[in-house]
Amino acid sequence: MNVNVNANKTALLVMDVQEGIVSRIAGSGYLPRLVGAVEAARTAGIPVLHIVVGFRSGHPEVSDRNASFSALPAGAFTPEDPNAAIHPDIAARTDEIVITKKRVSAFAGSDLEMVLRARGITHLVLSGVATSGVVLSTLRQAADLDYRLTVLADGCADSDEEVHRVLTEKVFPRQAEVTTVEEWARKAG
Known part of the structure; x- marks a missing residue:
């Protein structure tokens, strides 16, 4: 499959690649x-x-009642927190959309689905930190919403390498094409 054929219906989601998350x-x-x-x-x-x-x-x-987010220190991931910034290596350009979510999935507490529908996006290419967090949760919800899915296995990262391996090799292939950044970039070009 040539990615370029459906470029206008495809979007790359770069998820949770923020200073305070990537540093882990x-x-x-x-x-x-x-x-x-x-x-x-x-x-x-x-x-x-x-x-x-x-x-x-x-x-x-x-x-x-939210075990993960209620454990955050005061001020974490607020506009005042420098660790909430997108890592400068992949910072958004002025013409790129930044979507803020309030939970683990990219869809939860955000306007992601509205943006995707408005742009006619039907194919999501997933990347980000952590494989067992935002990538897993977003993949599951996107599959239920009937999006075509690709996961960039080495474009995702997790602090637990074994969990990452199991998800990308055994779980994700049931609902998505799993490939490498290099292979996807070759097809995209």
Whole structure:
């Protein structure tokens, strides 16, 4: 399949690649690979959508029943938090959309689905941190919403390499094409 054929119906989602999240991922090869995916998408005319987790000051969106987000320190992932910024290596261009979500899935508490529908996007290419968090949750919800899915296995990262491997090799292939950044970029070009 040639990615370019449906470039106008495809979008690359770069999810949770924020300063305070990327810093938890070991290995120096992740960001350069992701930069390659972003550059390939831009060159092919494929929209790049940056998905970030973000809250208002004081975290009024976070329930004390939410184990993950209620454990965040005060001020984390608010407009005042420098760790909430998209990593500068893949920073959004002025013509690229940044979508703020309030939970793990890119769809939860965001206007992602509205943006995708408005642009006629039917194929999502998923990348981001963490494979067991935003990528897994977004993939499941996107599959239920009937999006065609591709996962860039090495464009995703997780602090647990074994969990990453199991998801990309055994779980994700049931609902998505799983490929590498290099292979996808070759097809996109």
